[in-house]
Amino acid sequence: MISNFAKAGWRFKRPSVIPGFGLTLGFTLAYLALIVLIPLAGLVWRSASLGFTGFWNVAVDPRTVNALKISFGTSFVAALVNVFFGVIVAWVLVRYRFPGRRIVDAIVDLPFALPTAVAGIALTSLYARNGWIGHLLEPLGIKVAFTPIGITIALIFVGLPFVVRTVQPVMEEIRKEVEEAAATLGANRFQTITQVLLPGLQPAILTGFALAFARAVGEYGSVIFIAGNLPYVSEIAPLLIVIRLEEFDYAGATAIATIMLLISFFMLFVINLIQAWSRRRYGYGT
Numbered sequence: 001m002i003s004n005f006a007k008a009g010w011r012f013k014r015p016s017v018i019p020g021f022g023l024t025l026g027f028t029l030a031y032l033a034l035i036v037l038i039p040l041a042g043l044v045w046r047s048a049s050l051g052f053t054g055f056w057n058v059a060v061d062p063r064t065v066n067a068l069k070i071s072f073g074t075s076f077v078a079a080l081v082n083v084f085f086g087v088i089v090a091w092v093l094v095r096y097r098f099p100g101r102r103i104v105d106a107i108v109d110l111p112f113a114l115p116t117a118v119a120g121i122a123l124t125s126l127y128a129r130n131g132w133i134g135h136l137l138e139p140l141g142i143k144v145a146f147t148p149i150g151i152t153i154a155l156i157f158v159g160l161p162f163v164v165r166t167v168q169p170v171m172e173e174i175r176k177e178v179e180e181a182a183a184t185l186g187a188n189r190f191q192t193i194t195q196v197l198l199p200g201l202q203p204a205i206l207t208g209f210a211l212a213f214a215r216a217v218g219e220y221g222s223v224i225f226i227a228g229n230l231p232y233v234s235e236i237a238p239l240l241i242v243i244r245l246e247e248f249d250y251a252g253a254t255a256i257a258t259i260m261l262l263i264s265f266f267m268l269f270v271i272n273l274i275q276a277w278s279r280r281r282y283g284y285g286t
Contacts, residue, residue: 086208147233158215
């Protein structure tokens with residue numbers, strides 16, 4: 001039995017040319033506990049002061065439910081849009097050489113550097129009723145600012161770089177010879193994209209979707225200006241948390257935050273499962 005235990009321990013700690021496994025693992029666990037786990041545990045502990053009944057009342061409150069629907073619904077749609085257009089942008093930057101390519105490549109990172117409040121004000125000035133784009137859409141009966149549509153546009157703006165920068169390095173590793181070989185074997189352009197390129201990009205696309213979705217769910221600064229913050233219409237969950245804090249309802253604020261945490265964790269867990277399945281199926285990352 002001792003021999004079996006020793007063998008299991010040997011399999012757990014395989015010899016490596018890089019020393020310091022125990023030290024780096026301990027540092028990693030301590031750092032994650034200090035930065036991530038302890039704050040989240042404090043959040044859950046504070047919301048537990050409401051008791052199950054109080055927590056449930058906050059969870060099923062119509063205003064909370066509507067704010068969560070708007071936050072997660074718009075974040076999901078924005079992430080899907082970013083996946084579609086982000087892959088196209090990455091493809092253009094990787095496969096084509098054209099004047100101004102470096103400028104376009106730098107513009108992709110602009111939402112990273114731009115303060116979110118500045119982005120919110122800029123989008124509001126564009127899509128408001130008297131804005132450059134808003135006044136063109138108003139005669140068509142399309143209202144963007146102060147609606148969930150405006151929230152989605154703001155989340156698309158802040159989430160696009162996550163998809164592009166995740167897919168772009170993987171796409172650069174796919175050589176053009178692969179596409180040419182598929183063409184010589186009789187595949188048309190659609191078959192080359194769907195059966196040759198996308199399977200290899202699928203894990204990176206899912207990662208980009210997860211990052212864009214996670215960023216969108218917690219986005220606040222660029223959304224509050226264009227959302228209008230109307231209860232039951234365009235009020236997002238992060239804003240409702242701030243409102244509860246301003247009302248000194250700390251337990252209610254942490255309860256809403258805990259609900260968002262649970263939903264986000266579940267969705268990201270499902271995405272990770274899909275990523276693992278994709279890697280096993282197509283043999284990438286193994």
